[in-house]
Amino acid sequence: MNSEPLSKAETESLIASARESRDHAFVVRSGHKIGAAILTTSDEVFGGCNTEAYITGLGTCAERSAVDHAVAHGKYNFRAVVTVDSELTYPCGACLQYLLQFYQISGEDIYIIVADLSGNSEIKSLMECLPYGYLTKSNLEKLRDYESAKHTSRG
Numbered sequence: 001m002n003s004e005p006l007s008k009a010e011t012e013s014l015i016a017s018a019r020e021s022r023d024h025a026f027v028v029r030s031g032h033k034i035g036a037a038i039l040t041t042s043d044e045v046f047g048g049c050n051t052e053a054y055i056t057g058l059g060t061c062a063e064r065s066a067v068d069h070a071v072a073h074g075k076y077n078f079r080a081v082v083t084v085d086s087e088l089t090y091p092c093g094a095c096l097q098y099l100l101q102f103y104q105i106s107g108e109d110i111y112i113i114v115a116d117l118s119g120n121s122e123i124k125s126l127m128e129c130l131p132y133g134y135l136t137k138s139n140l141e142k143l144r145d146y147e148s149a150k151h152t153s154r155g
């Protein structure tokens, strides 16, 4: 990891945000609520929750919901993602792969934190969780255009 470790306060606030989002999970099929929150490199936090649908294949994971929430606010550079479930649950492969394209914007690894409802948590990095993920070799310039230093606003 080349990015600065999260402080205890940052970790706790991220977990609290994920727990709050978890309460809003739309789980009409499984009833299994998961919350997530993402911390941007500009120290903003965006929550996410899982959503389900009666039509198979629709709906999304809490982690991708948190990423998309940040993107909708013009944020593309991330330090950490937390997942909150009733037990310690790591993000699925699809979410890790989704995060990997944001990793490719800055080249800074992203912390992956998992927490349960009893106060237990673990921390790893995206590279530890998905060491052989697909990294695009094309369109890298377009991707890096979203680096916060370069990104202002796009019309």
Ligand SMILES: [Zn+2]
Residues within 6 Å of the ligand: 061, 062, 063, 064, 091, 092, 093, 094, 095, 096
């Ligand atoms: Zn997922």
